[in-house]
Amino acid sequence: MMPAVTIMWNLMKRSIGTVRGFMTFIVIPAVAVSLSVLLFGGNSQDTIHRVHYVNEDDGPLGRYLIERLSRHPDYELFEVSHPDLLREKVFKLRTNEAFIIPDSFTEHVLEGRQAFIEQIYLNRDAKNTALAWMLNEQVDSMAAMVRTLTANGITDESDIVQTLERHWTLSGVNRVSGKIGDKVLWHRPEDDEIGEVNRIMVLFIMGIISQAIIVVVNDHQQRTIYRMYLAPIRTTDIVVGNFLGCFLMGTFQIILMLGITRYAMGFQYGGAPVVHQFVVLVLFLLASMGIACVVGTFFRDSHHIGLINVLVVLPTSMIGGCFWALDDMPEFMRKMANFVPQSWAIDAISTLEDGGRWTDISMNLLVLTAFAGVSLLFGAKIMRPDID
Amino acid sequence: MAIMTIFIYEMKRLSRSWMTLLFAIIAPVVLIVLLGLALKDAFAIGDRELRQAEVVIYSEDDGIYFDALRQYLESGDVRPYILPVYAESLSHLEERLRIGEAHLGIVIPGDFSLAVLKGEQAEWTLYPGTGLDKNIIAQGLIQVFLERINFAEHKTGQRPSEAEGQLAARERVPVSLDSGEGQVRLDKLETFSMIQYFSVHVLIMSIFYSGLMLAVNLLYDRENHLLERLKVLPVKPFQVVLGKMLAFLVLSGLQSAIVIGLSASVFDVDWGDRPFVLALTCLLTMLIAMSLAFLVTLIVKSVGGVAAIFNTIVLISTFAAGSFYPSPGGWLEKFAKFTLNEWASSVMFSLMLRSGDAIVWKQTGVLFAAGALILLIAFSRFRSSFFRKE
Numbered sequence: 001m002m003p004a005v006t007i008m009w010n011l012m013k014r015s016i017g018t019v020r021g022f023m024t025f026i027v028i029p030a031v032a033v034s035l036s037v038l039l040f041g042g043n044s045q046d047t048i049h050r051v052h053y054v055n056e057d058d059g060p061l062g063r064y065l066i067e068r069l070s071r072h073p074d075y076e077l078f079e080v081s082h083p084d085l086l087r088e089k090v091f092k093l094r095t096n097e098a099f100i101i102p103d104s105f106t107e108h109v110l111e112g113r114q115a116f117i118e119q120i121y122l123n124r125d126a127k128n129t130a131l132a133w134m135l136n137e138q139v140d141s142m143a144a145m146v147r148t149l150t151a152n153g154i155t156d157e158s159d160i161v162q163t164l165e166r167h168w169t170l171s172g173v174n175r176v177s178g179k180i181g182d183k184v185l186w187h188r189p190e191d192d193e194i195g196e197v198n199r200i201m202v203l204f205i206m207g208i209i210s211q212a213i214i215v216v217v218n219d220h221q222q223r224t225i226y227r228m229y230l231a232p233i234r235t236t237d238i239v240v241g242n243f244l245g246c247f248l249m250g251t252f253q254i255i256l257m258l259g260i261t262r263y264a265m266g267f268q269y270g271g272a273p274v275v276h277q278f279v280v281l282v283l284f285l286l287a288s289m290g291i292a293c294v295v296g297t298f299f300r301d302s303h304h305i306g307l308i309n310v311l312v313v314l315p316t317s318m319i320g321g322c323f324w325a326l327d328d329m330p331e332f333m334r335k336m337a338n339f340v341p342q343s344w345a346i347d348a349i350s351t352l353e354d355g356g357r358w359t360d361i362s363m364n365l366l367v368l369t370a371f372a373g374v375s376l377l378f379g380a381k382i383m384r385p386d387i388d
Numbered sequence: 389m390a391i392m393t394i395f396i397y398e399m400k401r402l403s404r405s406w407m408t409l410l411f412a413i414i415a416p417v418v419l420i421v422l423l424g425l426a427l428k429d430a431f432a433i434g435d436r437e438l439r440q441a442e443v444v445i446y447s448e449d450d451g452i453y454f455d456a457l458r459q460y461l462e463s464g465d466v467r468p469y470i471l472p473v474y475a476e477s478l479s480h481l482e483e484r485l486r487i488g489e490a491h492l493g494i495v496i497p498g499d500f501s502l503a504v505l506k507g508e509q510a511e512w513t514l515y516p517g518t519g520l521d522k523n524i525i526a527q528g529l530i531q532v533f534l535e536r537i538n539f540a541e542h543k544t545g546q547r548p549s550e551a552e553g554q555l556a557a558r559e560r561v562p563v564s565l566d567s568g569e570g571q572v573r574l575d576k577l578e579t580f581s582m583i584q585y586f587s588v589h590v591l592i593m594s595i596f597y598s599g600l601m602l603a604v605n606l607l608y609d610r611e612n613h614l615l616e617r618l619k620v621l622p623v624k625p626f627q628v629v630l631g632k633m634l635a636f637l638v639l640s641g642l643q644s645a646i647v648i649g650l651s652a653s654v655f656d657v658d659w660g661d662r663p664f665v666l667a668l669t670c671l672l673t674m675l676i677a678m679s680l681a682f683l684v685t686l687i688v689k690s691v692g693g694v695a696a697i698f699n700t701i702v703l704i705s706t707f708a709a710g711s712f713y714p715s716p717g718g719w720l721e722k723f724a725k726f727t728l729n730e731w732a733s734s735v736m737f738s739l740m741l742r743s744g745d746a747i748v749w750k751q752t753g754v755l756f757a758a759g760a761l762i763l764l765i766a767f768s769r770f771r772s773s774f775f776r777k778e
Contacts, residue, residue, distance in 0.1 A: 024696040084743035091737050116573040124435040126521035130528025132572045137532045139571035141539045176537045181513040214692045
């Protein structure tokens with residue numbers, strides 16, 4: 001078995017032994033997954049309203065409205081310079097809470113006419129509904145105030161503005177407020193964020209392993225693999241060596257990703273045990289290797305295989321739920337998802353996060369193993385010198 | 389002229405390579421069809437149904453503001469969203485939250501009404517329970533009520549009867565968004581659909597990958613000593629690169645036309661009413677992608693390395709610009725400003741939204757500047773020794 005180890009060692013040296021290879025195969029994916037933990041792993045879903053707005057009002061009331069809202073502990077406001085840019089932000093899914101204060105806002109309120117705030121959104125959800133109530137309340141208060149003042153004989157516009165101003169300075173500190181209590185009575189599960197981290201991890205494992213197969217394909221093209229055959233070794237040595245090389249690289253990558261996110265960054269993956277998660281990912285790695293090998297046998301040319309990301313990794317990851325939750329897809333697509341390993345791996349990890357253990361994910365492990373077995377059986381010939 | 393010769397030769401080569409056509413034409417079509425089929429209905433952005441939240445209230449106060457709250461919660465507009473449960477004790481309240489029955493808990497201190505009337509600081513304590521949407525809805529309505537107290541109190545001075553009158557007078561809350569009542573006019577972006585969103589990003593990504601195809605082509609020709617042989621001819625090295633670039637620009641243009649045409653005709657994607665600007669944006673995007681790929685080829689020597697680095701660049705910028713996952717915002721959104729995807733998609737979305745010319749041209753200008761800069765850097769680093777296989 002020694003020649004196999006040598007081949008394995010050489011394969012690894014050539015792919016991750018150089019500074020550049022180490023950076024591209026090991027460091028960058030690990031950094032990317034860590035970043036995704038930073039971005040999605042935090043408590044990004046909360047009750048804070050992050051609102052984008054455009055203030056086109058030339059009078060003081062629009063400014064007051066913004067000031068008042070931004071003092072509210074539940075609201076974070078971001079100014080945008082143009083209504084078109086605000087619409088674009090909503091269109092780009094950057095926010096679903098946005099409003100425009102129209103240019104004649106102050107005028108309308110002072111004249112006692114209806115003053116509309118324009119709220120922009122894609123779909124109605126809890127947050128923008130609450131925002132609409134809040135905006136409505138604020139404008140309503142202003143209007144009511146103006147009515148009271150007018151009824152009391154104050155009709156001069158600057159007087160009204162002054163009175164409003166005084167009122168706002170007075171209530172600058174909200175005397176009455178609702179504070180979130182310190183005692184945590186309910187732990188909110190953060191399914192979505194954990195899901196996103198796992199999907200990115202699965203995506204990267206698949207991407208890396210397809211890059212590793214390139215080295216093997218390249219060996220074919222350069223006839224290196226035939227030259228190896230000149231040495232007193234058997235075909236199995238070459239197959240096993242190539243296989244182990246790819247496998248160890250992927251495993252090293254998984255260990256690194258899990259190590260950094262779990263132990264350096266303290267991300268708990270919703271309580272999924274590390275051993276279970278590792279086993280799922282390793283099986284997924286084997287299945288990905290198999291698929292990459294099968295693809296490799298079709299595209300024998302290494303300068304084409306560099307593009308398999310577009311043709312194989314991306315579509316299968318889409319169907320497999322790497323980009324969006326499987327539940328969001330229509331029925332027939334969900335059935336199709338069963339034919340790619342990504343869906344089984346992601347499903348297994350989310351089962352683990354929901355408290356599932358070996359017996360609950362046994363089906364997933366079985367399917368992943370079958371995937372790996374069948375595809376490697378067909379794909380392994382790419383690692384043999386005696387084809388063509 | 390030399391450029392044209394190289395260009396024509398390269399076009400012939402491209403047209404003979406079925407693999408190239410496969411990647412260039414079929415891949416984006418597959419992606420669009422996949423996305424279109426998968427997401428046409430599922431991702432049609434639907435309004436979230438808002439259901440009634442259970443709010444458990446424990447009040448040690450029985451003053452006017454507690455009464456006002458009861459009235460407020462019973463009012464026809466609030467009732468559909470909040471089911472109030474009045475707890476007998478603090479532990480009862482905690483229990484309902486802990487077992488996941490209540491969506492929000494409110495504790496009102498004993499001296500609340502008195503403190504408000506005296507003009508002192510007063511505070512409710514809120515405990516979020518299960519159900520994020522219901523938390524938000526319930527908290528939103530409670531915040532509206534608190535705002536109202538704030539407002540009434542400041543407006544009327546300290547007399548209880550008057551404050552009560554003020555609250556009662558404004559008991560009605562037009563909370564239903566669809567009724568068109570109230571002070572907020574709703575502007576739902578009806579033109580949006582998920583397939584629209586993904587079409588833009590798939591288009592940009594496939595343009596990006598045509599850059600990689602150019603890079604691979606260059607490296608391949610160098611590997612096979614073709615570039616070295618070209619040096620014998622009276623052709624300057626940069627002319628070879630420009631000729632090849634032109635060929636891939638044409639290929640990528642064809643690819644973009646197919647993506648745009650297919651998405652528009654089959655999936656009703658609206659690309660706006662300024663086809664010239666759209667074409668220009670695609671062209672600038674191609675230019676940036678190719679210059680970038682060329683630059684990477686100058687730095688990294690092997691096909692695998694170029695593919696890995698280029699893929700990483702594409703993945704990171706695609707991700708930062710929120711192409712497949714909506715961007716989580718924050719600093720990533722600031723980082724996205726440095727990506728091709730962000731600016732190219734901005735122009736395309738602006739066109740779809742029919743934004744003003746000033747905005748569209750400004751965004752196109754950024755693309756132009758970036759393209760020019762990268763092209764300049766790439767060609768200033770370019771040496772004819774690049775053609776020699778090491």
